Amino acid sequence: MAKVDLSDYNLSELKGLQVEIEKEIKNRQQQEVTKAREQILAIAQGLGVSVEELLTNNGGKSKGTGKKVEAQYRNPADNAKTWTGRGRQPRWIADGLAGGKTLDDFRI
Incomplete structure (x- = not known):
């Protein structure tokens, strides 16, 4: 120019x-x-x-039609709280990891 x-x-x-x-x-x-x-x-x-x-249309694949992912982890202090291992970690996982636990300690 x-x-x-x-x-x-x-x-x-x-x-x-x-x-x-x-x-x-x-x-x-x-x-x-x-x-x-x-x-x-x-x-x-x-x-x-x-x-x-x-x-x-998302290329013929509509959202939400996939298989639901099962929970992989459970909060030992509250069995109603679970996590699939996807997305952001719940606070109870983050707190447990910070306290020295491993993910295996929460595994279902």
């Missing part, structure tokens, strides 16, 4: 340029969004599906 010499512009002229540049940036962003929307619509039509299906 060629460097533009702005040294001959006064403050008012520079602010005017700034306003025009901001308008042009917004215009170009809107053009990009419109172009992306048209591309998405074309892809959906090419597949014979709606845009909603295209965006929410």
